[in-house]
Amino acid sequence: VLPSSIMLAGPGMLLNTFLTSLYVKGAVEVNHEAPTWAVAALLSAILSATDPVAVVAALGGLGAPEKLSAVVDGESLLNDGSAVVVTYVARDWVMGANAPASEKYCPTSPPTVGCICLFLLQVAGGGTLIGIFAGLILYYWVGLIHSEHSYVLETTSVLIVVYATFFSAEAAETSGVLATVTLGIMVSCMVKNQLSHAGAHGHHMVMHQLCYMCNHIIFFVAGVITVRFMWRATGCAHDFRSPRAWAELAGLYVALHVSRALMIALFSPFLRRMGYGINLKEFVILTYSGLRGAVALIMGLLILQNDYIEPAVKQMIAFHISGIVFLTLFVNGLTVDNLYRWLDMYPASPYKATYMRxxxxxIEGKCQEQSVKPMMRDWFFSDLHFEK
Known part of the structure; x- marks a missing residue:
């Protein structure tokens, strides 16, 4: 699953950004003219960060195999880091000469290839190294406290290291998401074997409860931010009173699904070689599961608060981000379970029912031999008719 997720989150995200940029450049308007390639790349990079919380929850409730859920969830976790890098590069490109060099990661406009590579190495490589280092620390620490036989201490230690890893990576100007994901891989491979049975159970319960609360908070905040971006009069061309803005949004919603389908189709031979591979039905679910959520909204907020980007560009980006988040959550998130049932993803084998019978x-025959027949020979049950 990991190679498939890396393929979709790395090269797949870049291809998705490029294909979406073609639509934005050709169909969206800013100040009654086509946006620049920098603006198109900025919006496309933000919308390339998937957040399939609702889809993963629905697939889990439907009993989908872990392979499918792991690919969808793994892509979302890993592409956050790559999408952030591309977004920051495109943001520096949009700001251009209006912003001082101290406000940009790459001072030149447009950013040079060398600067982009160094920034990618800093964010992705630095986050990964911090995650590995934190995992080693947690491994040795849990080994030391294992003799205390305190599951509370074990669970608390894991929780503290998780949050410390994220904030340390962000303070070092690397990817906190990639650092935390790397730590999670280290925990699955090494640390979980050091936990006691009670500690592993406590860790499982605490983390699941935190995920449950955070998911609900994210959806609530997403609704508040969406209303703020879409349903207020801004005086710009992109607000709820503009029919063209809604038409652009509808076209962008379709374009995102088309670009994602093309991306998955192009990389499907590599997915088949490197990972488990996907069939046609799984291809449809992977295409439909590209929801946008908290990551896109947060990056939209960062763009909206940037003083070096034109107000019309900021409002256009904020409107389309909020609209896509709303449409993918309410359309894709609420209908993916019906699509899964309609596709009949994994039909039961007719031979399985025969074998089970x-x-x-x-089993019934063995039970009769071991229990029923001795009862038939017992004098106490001699007047019972077992044949019936």
């Missing part, structure tokens, strides 16, 4: 028949 034979197995149950053998």
């Amino acid at each position: 034979k197995i149950y028949s053998k």
Whole structure:
């Protein structure tokens, strides 16, 4: 699953950004003219960060295999880091000469290839190294406290290291998301074997409860931010009173699905070689599961608060980000379970029912030999008719 997720989150995200930029450049207007390639790349990079919380929850409730959910969730976790890098590069490009060099990661406009590579190495490589280092620290620490037989201490230690890793990576100007994901991989491979049975159970319960609360808070905040971006009169061309803005939004919603489908289709041979591969039905679910959520909204807020970007550009980006988040959550998130059932993703084998009947028949026969027949020979049950 990990190679498939890396393929979709790295090269796949870049291809998705490029294809979406073609639509933005050709169909969206800013100040009654086509946006620059920098603006198109900025909006496309933000919308390339997937957040399939609702889809993963629905797939889990439907009993989908872990492979499918892991690919969808793994892509979302890993592409946050790559999408942030591309977004920051495109933001520096949009700001251009209006912003001082101290406000940009790459001082030149447009950013040079060398600067982009160094920034990618800093964010992605630095975050990964911090995650590995934190995982080693947690591994040795849990080994030391294992003799205390305190599951509370074990669970608290894991929780503290998780948050410390994220904030340390962000303070070092690397990717806190990638650092935390790397730490999670280290925990799955090494640290979980150091936890006691009670500690592993406590860790599982605490983390699931935190995820449950955070997911609900994210959806609530997403609704508040969406109303702020879309349903207020701004005086710009992109607000709720503009029919063209709504038409652009509808076209962008379709374009995102088309670009994602093309991306997955192009990389499907590599996914088949490097990972488990996908069939046609899984291809449809992967395409439909590209929801946008908290990450896109947060990056939209950062753009909206930037003083070096034109107000019309900021409002256009904020409007389309909020609209896409709203549409993907309410359309894709609420209908993915019906699509899953309609596709009949993993139909039961007709031979399985036959084998199960034979197995149950053998179990019944063994039970009769071990329990019923001795009861038939017992004088206490001599007046019972077991044949019925």
